[in-house]
Amino acid sequence: MAPSRTIEPPPQVRARFLRNRLVWLGLLLTLYWASFGTEISPQKLWSGLERSWQFIVGSPERPNSGFFPPNLDRLGEYLNEMVITIKMALWGTALAALAAIPLSILASRNTAPHPLIYQLTRRVLDLFRGLNEFVLALIFVAAVGLGPFPGILALAVYTAGILGKLFSEAIEVVDPGQLEAVRASGASGLQVFTHGVWPQVLPTVISMTLYRFESNVRSATVLGLVGAGGIGLYVTESIRAFDFKAASTILLVIIVSVMLVDYLSSKLRERLT
Amino acid sequence: MLGLPIRLVNAMVRFPNGSSALQGVTLSFSEHAFTAVIGPSGSGKSTMLRLMNGLLRPTAGQVYVGENEIGQAPERLVRQTRRQIGMVFQQFNLVRRLSALENVLVGRLGQMNPLRSTLRWYSKADLAWAMHLLERVGMAEHAWQRADTLSGGQQQRVGIARALAQRPRLILADEPISALDPKTSEQVMELLLEISREDRIAVICNLHHLDTVSRYADRVVALRKGQVFLDGTAGDLSPEVSRELYYGEAEAEEAPAPQEFSPV
Numbered sequence: 001m002a003p004s005r006t007i008e009p010p011p012q013v014r015a016r017f018l019r020n021r022l023v024w025l026g027l028l029l030t031l032y033w034a035s036f037g038t039e040i041s042p043q044k045l046w047s048g049l050e051r052s053w054q055f056i057v058g059s060p061e062r063p064n065s066g067f068f069p070p071n072l073d074r075l076g077e078y079l080n081e082m083v084i085t086i087k088m089a090l091w092g093t094a095l096a097a098l099a100a101i102p103l104s105i106l107a108s109r110n111t112a113p114h115p116l117i118y119q120l121t122r123r124v125l126d127l128f129r130g131l132n133e134f135v136l137a138l139i140f141v142a143a144v145g146l147g148p149f150p151g152i153l154a155l156a157v158y159t160a161g162i163l164g165k166l167f168s169e170a171i172e173v174v175d176p177g178q179l180e181a182v183r184a185s186g187a188s189g190l191q192v193f194t195h196g197v198w199p200q201v202l203p204t205v206i207s208m209t210l211y212r213f214e215s216n217v218r219s220a221t222v223l224g225l226v227g228a229g230g231i232g233l234y235v236t237e238s239i240r241a242f243d244f245k246a247a248s249t250i251l252l253v254i255i256v257s258v259m260l261v262d263y264l265s266s267k268l269r270e271r272l273t
Numbered sequence: 274m275l276g277l278p279i280r281l282v283n284a285m286v287r288f289p290n291g292s293s294a295l296q297g298v299t300l301s302f303s304e305h306a307f308t309a310v311i312g313p314s315g316s317g318k319s320t321m322l323r324l325m326n327g328l329l330r331p332t333a334g335q336v337y338v339g340e341n342e343i344g345q346a347p348e349r350l351v352r353q354t355r356r357q358i359g360m361v362f363q364q365f366n367l368v369r370r371l372s373a374l375e376n377v378l379v380g381r382l383g384q385m386n387p388l389r390s391t392l393r394w395y396s397k398a399d400l401a402w403a404m405h406l407l408e409r410v411g412m413a414e415h416a417w418q419r420a421d422t423l424s425g426g427q428q429q430r431v432g433i434a435r436a437l438a439q440r441p442r443l444i445l446a447d448e449p450i451s452a453l454d455p456k457t458s459e460q461v462m463e464l465l466l467e468i469s470r471e472d473r474i475a476v477i478c479n480l481h482h483l484d485t486v487s488r489y490a491d492r493v494v495a496l497r498k499g500q501v502f503l504d505g506t507a508g509d510l511s512p513e514v515s516r517e518l519y520y521g522e523a524e525a526e527e528a529p530a531p532q533e534f535s536p537v
Contacts, residue, residue, distance in 0.1 A: 181366035181432075184326055185439055186356030186383030187390075194391050195379055199370040 092155025380438025
């Protein structure tokens, strides 16, 4: 009989096992820590389920309670407001893309005129993304007053931060050989961009912009909650007035519209890229 | 018109990482129609070519193109000089998502104002000229095809048409056939030779294959470790000389690692 051999993993492999276990343990401890102050409670969820169900379907004791059937009396008005919401997303995204193109040139290592400008522009883009649309909308409502316009501005600033970063990442991976050839023909910096960089990043620019448009339609539906225009205002108003049957119509309008926009936009992305 | 005289005076190039690509090269290019530049990888061939159209600036020394010194000149002057010099690349470097025709029109950018070029509003004359050049290199039927759908040989033909679109007085070719099969290589070399003879455009061409060199070159410049190793004709390339050029003497093993050029 041959002597049996024990298979011992080398020390670095054992160290890796240990490290993996510590990572999992750390994650669990973090979640445990996060349960304090946040009132995570399965019992509450369970007892709340029944009430939620009553809230949605309505209870026989109270007249006019529940979300069903939806009240379609003001459907035309809601649809009109939904169209305005989509228009807000359109303008917000368009302004953002327009701003993001020059910003992304300055925020890409290979096209920035100076490393300092690169750093500075990156930080500006971080700043744009630092606050979410909702908070930005609060600020713009204070600055320019109620209505869709501050909503558009909020979407534009936040989206410019995102698109600027995404575009610059696309610019940083363009093939330098193609740029060199354009430069070698005696082209100016602008022409190197329009004929060397732009053709290479265009598919990314289109698909990212459309993608952000989809998510801006979703964001725009809640901006009304802070008075920044769109259908969100109708959601709050109807719920505050306990008019749940109207609220359900509005929510249906939102859901169907968002799904439709997502579908059309993704079809368009497939076609164009 | 006999090309564009170029003079390198003690030109040195050192890259930011400290490696040295050219260590004091002095050369004149004027009367020879077809100059081959040879030498092992990392000998500084590509670097030297890129000094001549100002894609790279010398760390020390001067680069004269025509009357102008472009080594230290402002970007604007370098750009103007560059317009008279066409360049052909090893990897063709066509803008892949543009059509063959628009790639040729890239050669006209130097003459276009920013508004027109941004709107891609090419003049009738430029379009006709680009079409004519595509015909000349045998690519007219592929004019509207996207560059990345063309074969290597076809792409290089478009690349040559792009260089010609500038109406250059000189063409720099950086290993134009290294990425092509033997038959296509021959066709591309014939095309370059024909252009240089018929249009009287001087061609300075980095090459790897010595039989190609002896077939086409009027003059041969050999670089080794960033210095001029030989300046003569193909006849000077005896087997011993080329052996020494590529394999070096005893110290070959301790030679610095080859430094590939990477565009910034």
